[in-house]
Amino acid sequence: MKEIKAKDYSIFVSTTISKDIVRFLKANKKGYSKLFILVDENSLQHCYPQLVSTVPQFESAEIIEIESGEENKTIEVCIQLWEALSEMKADRKALFINLGGGVISDLGGFVAASFKRGIDFINIPTTLLAQVDASIGGKVGVDLNHLKNQIGVFNNPKAVFVNSDFINTLHIRHVLSGFAEIIKHALIADKAYWQLITASDFSDPDYLNSLIATSIHIKNQIVLDDPNEKNTRKMLNFGHTIGHAIETFSLESQSQKHLLHGEAVAIGLICESYLSHKVGKLSKEELAEITQFILTNFKPVVIDKLDAHRLIELMMHDKKNEKGEINFSLISSIGKCEINKKASSDMIIDSLNYYTNEIKHFRNA
Ligand code: GLY
DSSP: OEEEEOSSSEEEEOSOHHHHHHHHHHHOTTOOSOEEEEEEHHHHHHTHHHHHTTOGGGGGOEEEEEOOSGGGOSHHHHHHHHHHHHHTTOOTTOEEEEEESHHHHHHHHHHHHHGGGOOEEEEEEOSHHIIIIITSSOEEEEEETTEEEEEEEEOOOSEEEEOGGGGGGSOHHHHHHHHHHHHHHHHHHOHHHHHHHHHSOTTOHHHHHHHHHHHHHHHHHHHHHOTTOSSGGGGGGTTHHHHHHHHHHHHHOSSSOOOOHHHHHHHHHHHHHHHHHHTSOOOHHHHHHHHHHHHHHSOOOOOOGGGHHHHHHHHTTOTTOBTTBOEEEEEEETTEEEEEEEOOHHHHHHHHHHHHHHHHHHHHO
């Protein structure tokens, strides 16, 4: 078991998290008045049974189920959850338990942070994405008209329990979605980590499990240095300025398949690496290396030239923007990230064209 110390809570990484959860609940001297477990259909089926049979306190917990998918990370679903808590007479001593992926921890954390001005919550992330990113760092919130994370607050969980075995229950699309964040961690902070992930076969679950703690360490360190994203935490947004716009576009589009967060971020990582080369110092060789690795692992997505302006419009809502300018976090080399970088609309369109051309070359190679 590894215990990683975050600002005012711990992240426990082990394949026996039940013991850690039992210990956490016992250590809460005052005792929680009632436990509420937020699940979706996936975590209810694949993860809850194992926990309820090994954490006795979970037997009397109330289960609250929502539908999976980013489309449900809305204020309307929060209202349903606040009403459910109210009907079930949750008081300020209740503990809210987020058992699921990134949608569950973002939305559940926000519900807990705001119900009766805040009740305690813990995260038990069950997807790779939530384990290495969403469940740690205290960002909680919801989307607004598909615009990502426009409403929210910083509020830390009381603890995070990561069982890397849960990722064996995931569909490959969800594994890859989390892998995009692992790639991002390497690109912004750790060249040796990049060399490790590019030299290994990520489809081996034991190897993937071994990456989780490293990625959590990288993210946790960045968050510890700048918890409220005034400064260096913006590095974690590399790939996300364009990635979020592409994700939102796929969610609002009637014709296009909805992309998972990491699928859109993978495209964003390529486009923003292109920007890192054009407006920053990233070498042509490293740009090619990054592009090649991501295209080898992620399915290509067609981005219509005609949609570029809508994508830029969506980027105008990015939370990092200041004074109407789109603000990027870009890499100067693999393992080094610089914040508050600007790129013109033309350059952003060029980066989308670069992605489109590269997928064509990759297919024909
Ligand atoms: N997911 C980016 C952050 O937590 O800052």
